[in-house]
Amino acid sequence: RKEVEQDPGPFNVPEGATVAFNCTYSNSASQSFFWYRQDCRKEPKLLMSVYSSGNEDGRFTAQLNRASQYISLLIRDSKLSDSATYLCVVNPNSGGYQKVTFGTGTKLQVIP
Amino acid sequence: NAGVTQTPKFQVLKTGQSMTLQCAQDMNHEYMSWYRQDPGMGLRLIHYSVGAGITDQGEVPNGYNVSRSTTEDFPLRLLSAAPSQTSVYFCASSPSGTGAYEQYFGPGTRLTVT
Numbered sequence A: 001r002k003e004v005e006q007d008p009g010p011f012n013v014p015e016g017a018t019v020a021f022n023c024t025y026s027n028s029a030s031q032s033f034f035w036y037r038q039d040c041r042k043e044p045k046l047l048m049s050v051y052s053s054g055n056e057d058g059r060f061t062a063q064l065n066r067a068s069q070y071i072s073l074l075i076r077d078s079k080l081s082d083s084a085t086y087l088c089v090v091n092p093n094s095g096g097y098q099k100v101t102f103g104t105g106t107k108l109q110v111i112p
Numbered sequence B: 001n002a003g004v005t006q007t008p009k010f011q012v013l014k015t016g017q018s019m020t021l022q023c024a025q026d027m028n029h030e031y032m033s034w035y036r037q038d039p040g041m042g043l044r045l046i047h048y049s050v051g052a053g054i055t056d057q058g059e060v061p062n063g064y065n066v067s068r069s070t071t072e073d074f075p076l077r078l079l080s081a082a083p084s085q086t087s088v089y090f091c092a093s094s095p096s097g098t099g100a101y102e103q104y105f106g107p108g109t110r111l112t113v114t
Helices: none
Strands: A004-006 A011-014 A019-025 A032-038 A044-050 A055-057 A060-065 A070-075 A084-091 A106-111 B004-007 B010-013 B019-025 B031-038 B042-051 B054-057 B064-066 B076-078 B087-094 B109-113
Touching (some): A004 A084, A032 A060, A032 A070, B004 B087, B010 B019, B019 B031, B019 B087, B042 B064
Parallel strands (some): B010 B109
Antiparallel strands (some): B031 B087, B042 B054
């Protein structure tokens, strides 16, 4: 089993739709989790951290399910500008240098 | 602040040639990393550094060398380029300390080895 697995998509959704991505991880001792966004031919950028209690930032909601070892990202009211690849990132450490593991990404295409 | 900068943006090498990919950051971050990104593989860690003078291997270090003589710079050297090293290379930096921190990525170098 891969350390971090994501559905590669693409997810093609109309503007205004709600879309959700999941990401599963194999190391039950993993400490922290992130979602990064990567636009085509650009560098990854942090979208949001994922806290145990879940967190929300505008139209984006991230949740963590430790029992089932997955994190999720929900995007409400999708915009054309949300089209990108979303990378799940898992950090096994609680401090020090973080050898994080990146998922391969889920591609989202929002269509007019 | 420029953040993390990388040069060159694009490079074509012939098999057996060597070159250095440059990376610099102006955020005074202790941690710096080099990743490669290949289709279907995700970003994979090549080498990393936790401070000036300290480097270590990541997941895929073979064929690459690094050094960290200053906090700002973290160059990646390809010793003898091979077609398998065709990839997009990203440099990243992050602050040190406890907790989990955001990694800041440079714009990447697209390398083709023929």
